[in-house]
Amino acid sequence: MAGYQPNNLIGASSxxxxxxxKAHLRSQFERGRPILFTGAGFSSTCKSVSGDNLPVGTTLAKTLWSICFPSEPFDDGASLQDIYEAALSKDPRALKETLSRQLTVDPASVDERIVRYFTFPWHRIYTLNVDNLPDAVSRGFTLPRPLATVSLSNVGTNDDRRSAFQALPVIHLNGLMSDGPDKITFAATQYAKRLAFPDHLYLELVADIVSRPVVFIGTKLDEPSLWQHVEIRKARGTRDIREMRPGSYLVSPVLDRxxxxxxxEFNITWLQMTAEEFSEKVLKELTDARDAGLKLFKSGRDESGHAPQLAEVGTLATDPHRHSEFLLGQEPIWADIQSNRAIERACDKEFSETFTRLRAEKDKPRILMIAGTAGAGKSTCLMRLALRAAAQGDHVGWVDRDxxxxxxxxxxxxxxxxxxxxLAIDDADIxxxxxxxxxxxxxxxDRKPLVMIALRSGVIDRVIDSLLLKGVNIGEINVPHLTDGDIESLLDVLDRENRLGALKGKSRDQQCAKFREYAGRQLLVAMFSATSGEKLQDxxxxxxxxLPHGLQRVYAVICLSTTLRYRLxxxxxLLALNDSTNEALNDIDTLVRRHIVAETTGGSIQARHRVIAEMIRDELLKRGQIADPIFGLAFMAATHKHSGVSRRHRANGLLRSLTNHDFLYRNLDLPRAQLLYQNLEDLLADxxxxxxxxxxxxxxxGDIRIAENFxxxxxxxxxxxxxxxxxxxxxLFKKAHxxxxxxAATDYVAEATSTIEAIIQNPKAGPYPYHVLGSQxxxxxxxxxxSDEEKARYLNGLRTxxxxxxxxxxxNNELRKLKEDLMREYLSLALSPPRS
Incomplete structure (x- = not known):
């Protein structure tokens, strides 16, 4: 190494x-973005409870050698992996005792410079080490965030007592010594198994390493160890591909040429220093960024500044000049209403009158329900009413699909x-x-707040329980088709914003005539079709x-996710694609730059509009190409769940949608739906x-015997x-049939009936239990x-x-049809000759 100074080397004197x-990491720590990845040597200065330094490399190999060959001199040519495997085979109990004695860290021995790492707002910490340094730091020092240790033995068992944001996940990729010698990835055969069958933790790590700034810390970079994970970042790609991988750092005093x-090649800079030196020269100087990042985590916010708390319209609608492409089909933002890009339609007057009437009835429980078809403008109408309420001095809460x-x-x-x-709730059927x-x-x-909700007309029967809400005044208003006045206003705005498109240069009469072709359609479809000259559905x-294939697969995942009301x-x-390369990052960036997909201020990505996403999803389904996006998104969401993400995390809602049996049967088929469940079994077994x-x-x-087991x-x-x-x-009904x-059949029916009759007493039951009892x-x-007489008596009970x-x-159309079917069956008995 003497005299060798690569371009990406920063030594102690630079x-x-x-x-x-420091400037780069400061901006990253303020948002809680960096990853810490530690390898051998990070904990080498610590002492074990036996009083010795934690053994690394040859030292550990010599310790384990005595278990295998106590009477023979140490063989310098033997690898640590081979020695470990021999010890595991010969005397696993002695191996376990030795590891416990040698790798249990004495908290009093931990250098404050190492402790400092655990006080920073890392997104996650990954480690290849199997010692218990993180637990020792937790026991011996007061930390700003609790450490949530994840290992092979306890992954996915988070009891959700801590917020997913507040705890700092420390993931032991090779396991912990407390897992037992057979569960630690140490021996060559264990490494081979992991490399051949990468688990969900490894794939999640891949996505993190490629898309976040990483600080790698280790001394001896032997395969398959820290260097293997450095290489995950892979080469940049062809010359015309932009560098999208965040700049990262490798902290190590030595590295071969x-x-x-x-x-x-990996967009990584080598910092020629020890872990302790990096702590003193870099981290110690970033306490301001550390504090800002910790504040973000403690407030429950993510790196975009979003907090899982009830939002207020007054704090959301603060930038009326913010640009958007609402007029070209993008979903509305608050600035669209404030800047009048979203026109005030004829129906808004009726909506405002209904709002004013309900608002005045302060002593009565009331709900204003805005219904309409997809893309009709429901969200825009609700946002306008919410802004109006705020302008009149109301404290307005806001809930949407995020x-x-x-x-x-x-x-x-x-x-x-x-x-x-x-309280305003958009997409209330979520x-x-x-x-x-x-x-x-x-x-x-007691305060009788006014509740306003917006939802698609087709889902009202599934989510609105008229019996439960019997005493509540529900003002239902429906978003209508465009009127002539609406069309005139739209044309004025399109002209003002230079978005007339194919209508540019035409007379106003011609422009209005083109719009009237689509006036019976959704607002979104009308705007797009009239200005582009093409049908949106085409x-x-x-x-x-x-699009090229690479962009198609990214866009397909984004569209499917958008239809399920989840921003990625x-x-x-990357995790859904199982492709953590710079090329994949470029594909995402290309879709954003071309405005094919939309990126929020917080960095989340979605299709321009849910209606557009649904059209693409339907076409993929028709062509038999929907399986890959479903499998990929389901794996991503299951990985979040298995990794101990808080139950509040939106990915858990996405997982419920993707694993819904009816959704899978409609979009895949029975064999592929069964395969998806099989693929997720290890992640979701609990x-x-x-x-x-x-x-x-x-x-x-499928098979009712398998169903009973599940x-x-x-x-x-x-x-x-x-x-x-x-x-x-x-x-039970199926078994009786x-x-x-x-x-046993009558017993099955009796148990099934009593079970459902108890369920329908619960206000959260919904219409489905009625349908099961009636149809089955x-x-x-x-x-x-x-017996006809007994059947008539039984049917009469079902009818009730x-x-x-x-x-x-x-x-609910299904229940209404079931009611007719039961009546028809009941009446048929009266017209048939009696049977005994």
Missing amino acids: LKDIEQV ARASRLS NELSPRDIISAMREEKGPSV FGTSLSPMLYDIATE KAPSEFFD TRQEI DAHYWLQRGSLEVEF LNQARGLSPRDLYIDNEWAYL QNPRST GLAWSRVGIP VVDSGVARYPK
């Missing part, structure tokens, strides 16, 4: 360059003494059957399939919802869960009840239950 390093010369609060959290926020007097109970609790609260898919980070896209959905697939479309696992993990109990009742003459009971009456369901969910 003060100017060190200042550049060949590897040092290759670091620039919300990470549970219904209970929202109710608690609304019950606070100084809580909002108006709460499913929990929506109606939440609306009732908020609307009937343009959106053709835009997708005109770059790391999540998740009751996973087993519920996997069992439900088999109940409805549902029993769900019941074991989550006893007395009403959704699991409902599916169990469905299973298979063998209606067996003595009807099927049972046809095969299991021979289903009638109550229709009264509760009057717009």
Whole structure:
């Protein structure tokens, strides 16, 4: 190494360059973005409880040699991996005792310069070391964030007592000594197994290393160890590809010439110093950035500054001059209403009058419900009313699909003494059957806040429980088609904003005539089609399939995610693609730069509009190309879940959507749906919802014997869960149908019936239990009840239950049809000759 100075080397004397390093890391720590990756040597200055320095390399090899060959001299040619494997085979108990004695860190021996690393706002810490240094630091020192240690033995068992933001994850990629010698990745055969079958932690690590700034710290960089993970960043790619990998650093006092010369390929700068020197010369000088980043984490905010708390319109609508492409189909932002890019339509007057009337009824529980088809302008109307309420002095809370609060959290926020007097919820059906109970609790609260919601017309019957909300005044208004006045206003705005497109140069009469062609369509479709001269339903898919393959696969993942109302980070896209290369980062950036997808101020990415995403999803489904995006997104979301992410994290909602058995059966087929569940089993084996959905697939479309096993696992993990109990009742009906003459069949039906009758008493049950009891009971009456008199009595009981369901969910088409089917079956008995 003497005399060798590569271009990307910053040594101890390069003060100017060190200042550049500090400036770069300062901006990253302020947002909690960096990753710390430690290898051998990071903890080498610490002492074990035996009083010796923690053994590294040859020292550890000599210690383990005595277990295998106590009477023989040490063989300098033997590798640590081979010696470890021999010790594991010969005397695993002695190996375990030796590791515990030699690798248990004495907290009193930890240098304050090493402790300093654990006080910084890292996004995550990854380590190849199997010692317990992080736990020793936790025991011996007061840290600003609790350490959440993740190892092979406890991954995915986070009990959610800590916020996902507040705890600092420390991931032991090779396991911990406390896992036991056989679970530590140490021996050559264990490394080979890991390399051949990379687990979810490894793939998540890959995405982190490529998309975030990383500080690698280690001394001896032997394969397969720290250098293997440095190489994850891979080469930049062809000359015309932009460098998208964040600048990173390798802290090591020595490095062989060949590897040092290759670091620039990975956009990594070598800092020729020890871990202790880096702590003193860099970290110690960044306490201001550290404090800013820690404040971000402690507030529960992510790196974009977003906090999982009830947002207020007054703090959201603060930049009326912010640019957007709303007029070209992008979803609305607050500035679109404030700047009049979103026109005030004729219907807004009616909406305003309804709002004013309900607002005045302060002593009554009331809900204003804005309904409409996809792309009709529901969100814009709701945002306009929310701004109007704020302008009139109301304290207005805002919830949309980016919300990470549970219904209970929202109710608690609304019950606070100084809580909002108006609550607006966009895409309200994201709460499913929990929506109606939440609306009732908020609307009937002592202060009687006004609740405004927007949702698609087609989902009202699934989420609005009329019986539960019987005492609440619901003002339902529907977003209509464009009027002539709306068209004139739209044309004025398009002209003002230079977005007339194909309408430019035409007379006003010609422009209006073109718009009227689409006046019966959604606002989004009308604006796009009139200004482009193309039909959106044709343009959106053709835009997708005109892209190169690399851009298509990124866009497909983004579109599918958008249809499920989830915005993706770059790391999540990489994980879903299973492609953590600079080329993949460039593909994401290309879609953003070309405005094919939209990037929020916080860095999340989505399709320009959900309607566009749905058109592309439908075309992918038609062409049989939807499986890869589904599998990729499901794996990404399951990885978040398994890694101990808080249950509030939006990825958990995405996972529920992607593993829904009905969704998978509609979008894939039975074999591929079964394959997806199989692929996720290791990640979700302790998740009751996973087993519920996997069992439900088999109940409805597959093997009922397998279904029983899966549902029993769900019941074991989550006893007395009403959704699991409902599916169990469905299973019992199916078992009775298979063998209606067996003595057990009537018992199955009786148990299933009593189970569902108990479930429908729960306000969160929704219409589905009524449908299961009615449809399966009807099927049972046809095969299991021979007597017409007994059948009539049984059907009459079913009619009573289903009638109550229709009264509760009057717009549910399936229940209304079931009611007719039961009536028809009941009346047919009166017209048929009696049977005994």
